Amino acid sequence: MIETDPQYYIKGVLENNKRILAKTITLIESSHPDHQKLGRQIIEGILPHTGKSVRLGITGVPGAGKSTFIESLGTFLIRKGQRTAVLAVDPSSSRSGGSVLADKTRMEKLSADESAFIRPSPSGGTLGGVAKKTRETMLVCEAAGFDVIIVETVGVGQSETTVASMVDFFLVILIAGGGDELQGIKKGILELADALVINKADGDNVSRAAKARKEYETALHLIAPSSATWSPPVMTASALEMTGIETIWETVLDHRDRFIKTGEFELNRRKQAVDWMWALIENGLKERFRTNKNIQRLLPKLTKDVEKGHLGPTAAADQLLFFLDNNKSM
Numbered sequence: 537m538i539e540t541d542p543q544y545y546i547k548g549v550l551e552n553n554k555r556i557l558a559k560t561i562t563l564i565e566s567s568h569p570d571h572q573k574l575g576r577q578i579i580e581g582i583l584p585h586t587g588k589s590v591r592l593g594i595t596g597v598p599g600a601g602k603s604t605f606i607e608s609l610g611t612f613l614i615r616k617g618q619r620t621a622v623l624a625v626d627p628s629s630s631r632s633g634g635s636v637l638a639d640k641t642r643m644e645k646l647s648a649d650e651s652a653f654i655r656p657s658p659s660g661g662t663l664g665g666v667a668k669k670t671r672e673t674m675l676v677c678e679a680a681g682f683d684v685i686i687v688e689t690v691g692v693g694q695s696e697t698t699v700a701s702m703v704d705f706f707l708v709i710l711i712a713g714g715g716d717e718l719q720g721i722k723k724g725i726l727e728l729a730d731a732l733v734i735n736k737a738d739g740d741n742v743s744r745a746a747k748a749r750k751e752y753e754t755a756l757h758l759i760a761p762s763s764a765t766w767s768p769p770v771m772t773a774s775a776l777e778m779t780g781i782e783t784i785w786e787t788v789l790d791h792r793d794r795f796i797k798t799g800e801f802e803l804n805r806r807k808q809a810v811d812w813m814w815a816l817i818e819n820g821l822k823e824r825f826r827t828n829k830n831i832q833r834l835l836p837k838l839t840k841d842v843e844k845g846h847l848g849p850t851a852a853a854d855q856l857l858f859f860l861d862n863n864k865s866m
Contacts, residue, residue, distance in 0.1 A: 539559075540570075545574075549679050557653065558655070561673050563575055564673065579672055585679040589678045590704060594687065596710065600736075601735050607645060609781055610643070610649075611649075612782065614652060621653040622655070623673055623674060623687045687699055707729070711736050712741060729768050732756070733771050733784060734770070735774070735775055736775075737772035738774035738777050752770045763800060765794050771787065831856060838856065839852075
C-alpha cells in the first residue's frame with residue numbers, strides 16, 4: 537500500500553534515504569491522478585532545499601561511449617568528495633512503450649558506490665531526449681543532497697533543446713575516425729553545446745582524435761556563441777583510461793564561476809523555471825484535451841473522416857479546438 541502523507545517522502549528525501557528516494561521518483565513518474573497530486577505536494581515541500589547542485593547534461597552520437605564516460609566522470613567526482621546522481625534516460629519503444637533500462641548494468645561500478653545514485657527512466661516518447669519527469673527527478677536528487685546531477689539524454693537523433701533548457705552545462709560527446717567528422721551531428725547541437733569532447737582518444741585513435749578536435753574547433757568558429765562570457769571549447773578524453781576527465785570537470789566549474797560573476801547563472805535558472813512552467817501547461821492542456829468527454833465522443837468520427845480523406849486534418853483540428861472553445865466544460 538502506498539504511503540499518502542507527503543511528509544513521509546519529503547523527510548526521507550531530505551535524509552537521503554535511498555529507498556524512499558527511489559519510491560518518491562517512482563511516485564512522481566506515475567500517471568495516476570492521485571499520485572500526481574501527491575507528487576506536486578512533495579515537490580513544493582522540497583523546493584526550498586533545491587538549487588545548489590551542478591546540473592550537467594550529456595548527450596552524444598551513437599557509439600561515443602556516453603555511459604562509460606559518465607561512469608568515469610562519476611567515479612572521478614566521488615573521489616573528489618562530490619556525491620553524484622545520474623538520471624539516465626532510456627529510449628522507449630514507440631510501438632510497445634517498453635524501454636531498455638540498462639544503464640545500471642552499463643554503469644555497474646558506479647551504481648555500487650554509496651555516494652552515487654543512478655536512476656534509469658524511460659523517455660516515454662518525450663521529445664528532447666529526456667523523460668517526462670526529468671526536471672522533478674532532478675529537484676528530488678538535489679534535495680537529497682547530491683552535489684552533481686548528470687542528465688544523460690537519449691542521443692543526438694532528436695532535438696536536445698529540452699535538456700539544454702534544464703541544465704547549467706551541456707556537454708556533447710563525440711568520437712573520431714568516422715570519416716567526415718561533421719557528419720552525424722546537427723548544427724543545432726553545436727549551437728547548444730557548452731563544450732565538445734572527443735572521447736576514445738586512446739591507443740591508435742589519439743592522432744585521429746586530435747584531427748577531429750581541430751575540425752570541430754573550426755566548425756564552432758562559424759557559430760556565434762550564445763553568450764559573450766563563454767566560447768565552447770573542444771577537448772579530448774579517454775573514458776577507458778580516465779584521461780582528460782579532470783580537465784573537463786574544471787571546464788564545467790570555470791563556466792559556472794564565470795556565469796555566477798556576470799549574473800547569467802541566476803538569469804538562466806530563472807528562465808529555466810519559467811520554461812518548466814510552460815512545459816507543464818502544454819502537457820496539462822494536452823492531457824485535459826484528450827480526456828475531455830466531448831472530445832472523446834467526437835474524435836473517433838473525425839479521425840475516420842481524416843483517414844478516408846473526407847475531411848482535411850486542418851479542418852478536423854479546427855472543429856475539435858473550436859468545439860472545445862465554445863464548450864468550456866473540461
